[in-house]
Amino acid sequence: MTGWTVAPDAGRVEQPRCGHLDQAPAEEPPAAARGCVECLAAGGSWVHLRKCLLCGHVGCCDSSPGQHAWSHADTTGHALARSVEKGEDWAWCYPDSLFLRPEPS
């Protein structure tokens, strides 16, 4: 299983907490699509992709015109999404604006 933990932030006095970590299922859901679900449907393009850790929805990042990963989090309440870019092993909590990293096993 993949657990996630809040990435240490040297710039903060108090280590921030994320109350959404237990939303993520033990088995990470497979990606729903090979690209942003909404952009593929609309013929749009994206910069980077994020995958929802709760349902596998794939959406585009905040640097993309559609910002569909954010709108997915906003409309569904699914707080956590991970980067699906090659070599990037981190996730993001949208409500808390926190970087998450895989829990050391």
Ligand SMILES: [Zn+2]
């Ligand atoms: Zn959170």
Ligand SMILES: [Zn+2]
């Ligand atoms: Zn998109």
Ligand SMILES: [Zn+2]
């Ligand atoms: Zn989702």
